[in-house]
Amino acid sequence: MAKGLIRRADVDLVRERARLDEVVSEHVTLRSAGIGSMKGLCPFHDEKTPSFHIRPQLGHWHCFGCGEGGDVISFVQKINHLSFVEAVEMLAGRYGVELHYEDTGRGSGGDRPDFGTRRRLLDAHAIAEEYYREQLGTQAAEIGRRFLTERGFDQRAAEQFGVGFAPEGWDNITGVLRRRGFTEAELTASGLVSQGQRGVYDRFRGRLVWPIRDITGNTIGFGARRLLESDQGPKYLNTPETAIYRKxxxxxxxxxxxxxxxxxxxxxxxxxxxxxxxxxxxxxxxxxxxxxxxxxxxxxxxxxxxxxxxxxxxxxxxxxxxxxxxxxxxxxxxxxxxxxxxxxxxxxxxxxxxxxxxxxxxxxxxxxxxxxxxxxxxxxxxxxxxRRPLFEFAIRSMIDQVDLDTVEGQVTALRMAAPVVARIRDRAMRPEYARRLAGWLGMDERTVLRAVHEAARGGADTGRHVLRDEHEKSNGPDSGQDVGLPTVRLADVVRPRDPVGQVEVQSLAIMLQAPTLLDPEQVGALPDDSFHVPALQGVWDVMLAAGTLLDAVDGQLAPARYLEQVLEIAGETVRPLIVEIANQELPARTEDDLARLGSSLMDRLTELSITREYSVLTQRLRRAETEEEQQDLLRRLATVQEKRRRLRRGEG
The missing domain is CATH 3.40.1360.10 (Dna Topoisomerase Vi A Subunit; Chain: A, domain 2)
Structure with missing residues (x-):
């Protein structure tokens, strides 16, 4: 077994092999939406007009309605409610990627099985579940069927929940698994057998069994109910802790x-x-x-x-x-x-x-x-x-433990209950529950309110929220949820009728989506401050910091890999904006149209940069105080003008 995080190269291989259109189409009906783009109704919010777009060649998706977006791993995470590691493991199993786990040195992550071991353990449990379900129909399982019937569960209910029966005997499931090629070490690791002086034997015997499944539906353990008077074990016996089962x-x-x-x-x-x-x-x-x-x-x-x-x-x-x-x-x-x-x-x-x-x-x-x-x-x-609020139930349960007919009992109950009221997250509700507590105790409201206030000041936990699963945060760029961070959306930074803003958005979009259709000289000539919209300049800064844009333009780096590199170094605030731009629909029907659009956008972006530079120099010239400074600015203005003329003549 290996410990810690999945090796980065394996995660990259999963992203490379997993087909985004294939995965998404199982949940969304997709249709063509232009070059390299498909769209459909978003599975994450209600909508009547399709705003959910995917770009298979980039391996990214984005919904322009709710703002959600990401890669194939994040889609599987969100649609199946999985952690980053679970989503990677699910895709790895589907696309045949063998995973390896690295020792992080933290000592707290616990052991995870390598992918081959995990697959073997899951296979053993699938075989066991099938066997137990078949046994529920045998004569020996009459006592189990009667147990279910007496509790209102018919055969259909048993099938729906996969209920089975483990027959009496010491080597029933052991023999089944051995005949299917499982070694004694694998049997022991599965938790389906126990170790005795003479070897392994069936853990569950003469019991009704329920398959315990993970969130994706894989059976990872069993819970077994005692049925026989001769069974001296506990009423319920579960699978022990294993590499795939943590209760x-x-x-x-x-x-x-x-x-x-x-x-x-x-x-x-x-x-x-x-x-x-x-x-x-x-x-x-x-x-x-x-x-x-x-x-x-x-x-x-x-x-x-x-x-x-x-x-x-x-x-x-x-x-x-x-x-x-x-x-x-x-x-x-x-x-x-x-x-x-x-x-x-x-x-x-x-x-x-x-x-x-x-x-x-x-x-x-x-x-x-x-x-x-x-x-x-x-x-x-x-x-x-x-239902009633849990904190109300907790308060009533506490004060019911003491005699409220005595002053001592009232004071004791107040000391027990005041910290509970102080912990109510919604502060607006605390005074009302303090008043209710006063009524339950038969005490003055001001006395109770004072006690609650003192409990809050005394360090009572007043509602600290666990906003991020720390294990997920450490396992990949799309694994955690950043709650409360400001997220930049395209609609927030560029108005639909802003022609300059639209040119800048489309320029970034084509560089991210189809860099190989662009002229390396045009892209290489763009200055570092090419964008006037601050948020878009922030995206450009990240793209430049990645340092491999020209490699993508030259075809030396796949567009999907370049986008990954950009997202890797992007901050949490700008990353959603980059994903949104990478999925932006462009006004082109064919690849030739897209190439012509790209050339036009690069020229227009360069011209806008030149115009801004000319404007800045003109303003500085008006403020120049010395003749030497004026002459320098005039020379620079002439150079900018020449750039503009050459651009318009198509000379670059």
Whole structure:
């Protein structure tokens, strides 16, 4: 196994081999939009007129409606809600690129399997899932089918969620995998078997099993429910930690729920496999569950990425249905003491979300699976709709632990609850909850408000947001999300009726899109200060800093690789503008038209530069104080004039 980041050369090879038009066309209906360009309806926002453009030869896409853009890796990231590493691994598997991982020396990134090892482990799990599903139909699995039926799940539901049965015996799946060519070392690494004194044996025996999948649908582990009285193991037994399965980084059901989570900006966190099944079958299609561990910070990162939970300025804003426009995370817990404890643990993660967090607890203590069996699908939907803010639930749970009929109990409850109110992200809501707390405690409002204020001043966490997944940030140029950085859009810097601005935009566009159609002498003659629009001059500065524009013009460097080099050194603010310009549609129907347009644009850009230089020199001449300075400026003006005449005569 290798540690750390994917080798840069492998990432470049993935970009080179992955066909952008092929990947995008699986999600967008594309049609021709001129030379080297295709367009369609944007998959990332609602629109009726196509504004989503791709340029396969450059390997880049951009939506002129919502401003999103990037390369093939960033498209896979966004459409599938993956991290940079996950997107690269997905494309590598599709296009046959072997990945290697470099040791970063950080010691905190954890081990990642090399791509060959990962593929073998995924293959083993795919075979195991198929085997377990087949076994659910056997006579020996009657007890498993009865378990499902008693909980309201028929054969169709079992098939939808891939539920299977691991038969009794010590070497059933072990034998299957050995016959398929897997070595004992691979079996051990998979987590499907356990190591005994006499060798390996099946980990799951006589149990109902649920496949645990990653966000892309690959099975990476299993959860198994005890069925037999003779089974002395735990009620639920999961796959152990392996190279592809980390329980703190996996949410059961996310592969099924991710599209609806992204569309609804809502996720419902339940407690178990059958709860996820019940919720989805009842119509709550955003339900997920953690796998044998408490919902923690790594789960928060996953949910935030899928929800697009990135707007720290959004307060509690509701739509007509009473749903938070900034997104909702709803936790469901049993109504018993253990459920309350789980809710309070969840509250510790609340501050990591930008979305509003809620809790939904069924008064009689039923979980979604029990509730669906007892009262039907509508009751599960109603449970979710009855949600209330998580911090309100946390406050009430705290103060319910003490005797509020005594002064000592009231003071104790205030000391426990005031820091919670002080941590509410939306500061405008704190006074109202302080007043409610005063009512719950039976205390004077001013006393409670003072306690909340002191708790906030005393260093209570008042809503610090995790705005970037640090692991993703360190794994590639398109891997992180920069929240709050000002993003420059073309419409913000150049007006449609600005003829000079349009010339400058088109000049940059043709240099980025089709540099080989340009004359090296024309491009080489452009001065460093060729642009009067500051943002476009900033783009030109980055292009010059890359140092390889003339190599691209001469055909020594592929246009796609030149664009990559430009984007590599571009800052976060200007990078989206470069991508937008690289996807700008140009007024040309054929390659010859584009070549003539390029020549005309380079001449026009040069002429505009000469005009600006002439204007500057003229102004300086008016301010000149000595005859010597005047003569120098007159000579320079004559030179500029000669440049203009030669340009107009076509002499360069």
């Amino acid at each position: 703190s980084q996996v949410l059961y059901g996310l592969d099924l729920a991710r599209k609806q989570i992204a569309a609804q900006h809502r996720v419902v966190v339940v407690e178990g496999y059958t709860d996820v099944m019940a919720a989805h079958l009842a119509g709550v299609t955003t339900a997920v569950a953690s796998c044998g561990t408490a919902f923690g910070s790594d789960h928060v990162k996953i949910v935030r990425r899928v929800m697009g939970d990135t707007n720290p300025s959004a307060g509690l804003r509701l739509n007509a249905d009473g749903r938070s426009l900034s997104g909702e995370v709803i936790f469901t817990f049993d109504g018993d003491a253990a459920g309350q404890k789980a809710a309070l643990r969840a509250f510790e993660e609340d501050q990591r979300f930008v979305a509003q967090t809620f809790v939904a607890v069924e008064p009689s203590g039923m979980d979604p699976c029990d509730l669906r069996m007892a009262r039907g699908d509508a009751a599960v939907v109603e449970l979710v709709q009855s």
